[in-house]
Amino acid sequence: MRSWTDTLRFAFQPVVNLATGGVAGLEILARPEGGDVLAQARRDPELDGRLAVLAVRAAARKETMLPLHVNVFAGTLADLGGLVPLHGAVREAGRLPWEVTLDVVPPYTHVPQPALLEALAALRGQGFRISADGVGDGDVPLRLLVDIAPDLVKLDASLLARPSAVRAMRTLCDELGALLVVEGVETELQCATALSAGAQWAQGALFAPPSRLPAADVYMPSLSPGFVSATRSGPSVREFVRPAALLPATASAGQVRALLTGSPDVSGVLLVDRSGVPVRSVHRSRFLLSMSGRYGHALYADRPAAKLGDPPRTVGVDATAWGVLDVVADGDRDRTSDDVAVVDHDGRCVGVVRLADLVRALAESRVEEAAGLNPLTRLPGSDAITGEVDRRIAAGWAFALSWLDVDHFKQVNDGAGFAAGDELIRSVGRALQIATSGNARVGHIGGDDFLVLADPEGLDPLAVSVLDAPWSAGGLPVTLSLATVLCRPGSVTDHRQAAAFLAPLKKAAKSLRGASWVVGQAGLAGYEIRRGSQPMAAGTGAVGAEPGVG
Template sequence: MSAGSIDPVLALVNEVRFAFQPLINVKTGAIVAVEALARPTGGDVHDLFREAARHRKLTELDIELARAAITAAADHETLLPLHLNIFGGTVTHDLPRLQLVLDRLREVGRREQEVTLEIGPPFARLDPVQLVEGVQSLKSDGFQIAVDGVGDGDVPLTLIADMEPGMVKLDRGVVSGLPDSAPRRAVLESVRHLCEAANADLVAEGVENDRQLSALRRTGVRLVQGNLLAPAARRPPTTITVPGVAAEVTDPSGQPVNTLAAGPRVTEFLSPATLLSVDATADKVRGVLADHPEISGVVLVDEHNRPQFTIDRNRFLLAVTGPYGHALHAKRPASRLADEPRMVTTATTAMEALSLVTRSDQYRMYDDAIVVDEAGRCLGAVRAGHLIRGMADLKVEEAAALNPLTRLPGSDAIARDVGRRIAAGDVFAVSWLDIDGFKSVNDSVGFSAGDDLIRTIGRVLTDAATSLTSVTVGHVGGDDFLLVADLDDLVPLSELLLDPEREAGGVRVTLSLATLVCTQSTVSTYDEVSRMLAPLKQDAKALTGSSWVMSRPGSEHVDVLRGKPQSQQPPPSFPGPATPPPGFAPGSGPPPPAGPGGSADPSAMHFPTEDPDPDLPQARSQAPRR
């Protein structure tokens, strides 16, 4: 490479070839976009950038590569949305030159709305205000924006929030550590929560094996990119075969895919829409459908990308290929053979969209639903078949996750609800309910009585979730239940559970309830909540009678709202030897270990006779009534 001028450096763009790697929705198996990746014929693309940087022409090279990628994609006549890589420094320091990218798009007949600019690092030395202003300018030009390299580079999370991208791409360095690395799992969870709060799609890059894909699906990631599903290729693919692991109803680990409590949003089934101008002729539409047999229809949009009509492939081709069809329609507007679009928003759930589909006229039952943003601009299409299969799979997952005794969902329902509340910034409480000495109940009165007791608790929890609207309940196995609720519902919930006297086969039974009050600033994942609840549950079980303890993350203060320490109870009366086994208390099971980190250390526990924490619900005598 010559070091004499930048012209030879830019000339090398002509020697760069492009490969195209798809972004795939693993829920539907659909390709949602393709990313153009520069592949120099000799050396590495980083060598090219280093040489350009040495000549202080890095932004020029960056823009020329983007223009060349547009041309390469046009040569293959792909209709899929296109992703182009752009440095953050190019947006910050050379924004006017990006007009050349717009010019090239117009030359090849592509819309800006079909192109996503992946803004990538380095960001450390950039003026964040100038970068955000540049991104807003690109959005106003019609471009979609993604932030690349998140999780393993110098991408500040506050910058992502300020840029408000439509997509965030998780770096392959994070994905490579899944599922074994706990820190990388935590990074994934944090980025996922950020994307939920920012209403941005999360894409995982560099998926190389089934275990990585399984971990991503368990976390709720639906958009992936990597060699496992489709390596980069010279020609943009139009369809792929998703490996069985991505198509399974249930993940190999047995854990259902994470979705919102109200069901997945329609955007989880989003596919690219084929857009044409509202004044396109029937002959133009026929040509597009003939050249691209994989597309199911066309959306006719106005100059602002707002859907005006939709064209179903089968009905349209029947009309234009029938007797005299070409002569009647070819040169006339295709809108004459179109239908009113069935539109939904990004906030629409898949179940709501499915209801819209099933309420349609019979002949439109399988037409696509069009997803639009707040301004009414087209974001893509959702195929009716994908919706039907997806919701059927979801119902199978939900049924498989129900406990056979109580018909309550498992911990996945709690995990989803906790994740949703954290993302929304809510203040909420997670409680662990346990039957004291349940093994001894089974041993003394039999499994049937134990099962009846579990069913009774399940019915009480079902009634509680019905009458207290903020409550979510789950049966995590055995005699363990998890509950999530707003703070206002904690006291009535505890009364429903702990007030009645309970028995199994004539044996009195008590319950232990441990509650952790959570906020977005104190917990970030469901795993954290689970770890913090474990020692709190031991504090509750160290008490006698039906008990309730409460605390906050990071606090050593444990409020005892029900129950008494074992030292305050008279010793039980045992047949046989006068002295009971050391540490035994009726109904409490084995005594918990002494010391911190899960012990029943009385010095850390605060009983109702002490000054209460004013922010927490108090003992029943002090608690407000609903």
């Protein structure tokens, strides 16, 4: 009598790193040829656990070295209290637990959350990585998602029609230390939307459909990496992680040679201890050169490969691309082409990054940044500021958006000359940069107009530094006007609405005499005058001004 396992097949779909275009892992998908085994597995935890074991064994038969993504229902984990047989299957396949990501699949309704969290904690303690699957189309509660603290969050492609939701999820992922993945990407437009909204990985038919054989190559559209930050902190190293070729620290040189000759795309091998901590790094070219020399194979084949390796260069998962470059720069020049191992908080290897990927991405970000800089002040334009405004809105942060300009600038240019006017603009731009700190941003949006995005508590030092300075152009005294709108979480929906609230405050500030500063709150009528005085013809006081302010 034939068993249901006789008609069960597995397909493999690549998970693609959008920053590098490389395959970050393979999701193993069960494909029963008869009966609805998956529906049964949803109701039968033992069956679901067995499917996970069979998935790992199927991957072992394909001899793929890529990290694996194995689907398991949330209810299965809560009911079984972990997956002991899966750990055994991973060990038998010659894989390490941290090379396997468990995609926790909905539904979550009626799943005992304490039991689920306990099971996930046990699996994470064994080294498995955890992914929250089906987010956006499933029923995972947001509170539970935070409690799970997954390594990856997989979003349904339907959310790409709502990019603000994807951006908000990216912010949450950054807080949780997770990578954001979009599933079901089928078109180049969806890929571009996912990338611009902050997704770091993706999978779908656009890159490669599920296949009986693991895909070595995937299609990657030529897209500009607009999500790469232009700040000195740089993009996170997580965005560039590639799968690592790992072998035990006791591996022989012959085993390493067999791995390298059978995998031409592998640039090096990391030798790890039993906990997954890198102990030696074997560079492909240097190793093969040693082995191919006279008597090389006879001398080294049966000896420990560690003797032909170097101390590993490592960075933490929280490092930035610039941090990796610092590690490379501080090392031996002969090792600039070596992969850098990325390790988690326990020192275990989660992948490698290649210098070429980082240099390319950082160079592209610098080109894009330079194209958007104002040629006079070398400050970014409005797009950079408004994009950051939208990110803060999506994150639910309070912020202050300010507009600043020079009073009667045309008269300054006419009286002192355009050269003196240009020098004044440059000086104001430099002063704004010096006065801002932390995550504040300054933009020059043209002429004598500047935008400043800052935390509300940073406003007073900014005003004192800029408004109280003795400005002049060609010997003529000059004053500045500042208008600020305070935006509480939920008070604005996007940068356009914030700008709309700021516009009347700008007009009010320009109506005052001397250096002026007007502050209002998004969605509330009136404003407060913190600097400047009303012209005589305008009467006394200010609309909505606090008592004693004027």
